[in-house]
């Protein structure tokens with residue numbers, strides 16, 4: 001794909017919450033964006049940015065996470081000029097509130113914002129300008145999807161978001177989720193259209209599946225939500 005020539009791309013992993021953090025940069029201008037950075041891996045991520053001599057412009061959270069604390073607030077204190085961004089529907093603080101169709105630019109590239117509510121009201125999917133990659137947060141996971149039983153979760157909304165905004169992307173578009181608990185790293189629209197055990201069902205069947213997951217609360221819920229609503233922890 002011609003337009004992704006010159007793109008630097010890294011998939012980083014935080015093992016406690018099984019979160020993926022993504023780093024994208026324009027190799028020639030060095031301008032970069034980070035998606036869903038995690039508190040525990042702040043030092044690792046800042047070191048990598050320094051080693052690669054990247055100019056990090058934006059730290060975007062795909063939603064207000066309930067299972068881990070974002071490193072965005074502290075990263076802003078370590079990276080000059082860094083701006084935080086999150087959906088305007090997230091209820092969380094950030095420098096930039098994103099809406100459908102907004103573009104997060106880094107060098108000659110950009111990520112387009114698609115609002116994909118359902119796991120939370122403020123969930124977004126970020127689609128690379130040539131539609132070769134999409135970062136789906138917790139809306140669509142590999143062969144799964146985010147839970148819909150708290151944080152304004154709604155199974156019908158999630159079903160609609162995933163079908164209208166994610167599975168409508170080109171078949172070969174690579175899908176990168178915010179988490180994976182089985183060691184899977186990437187999927188494609190074509191694969192998920194065929195093999196996702198939940199989203200291949202009818203809406204009625206999907207809602208029934210989601211209503212009967214009986215999941216326990218995330219371990220860090222009570223500390224993660226209050227922290228993430230203010231863009232993560234801050235120094236003095």
Ligand code: FE
Pocket residue numbers: 063064065066067119138146
């Ligand atoms: Fe989540």
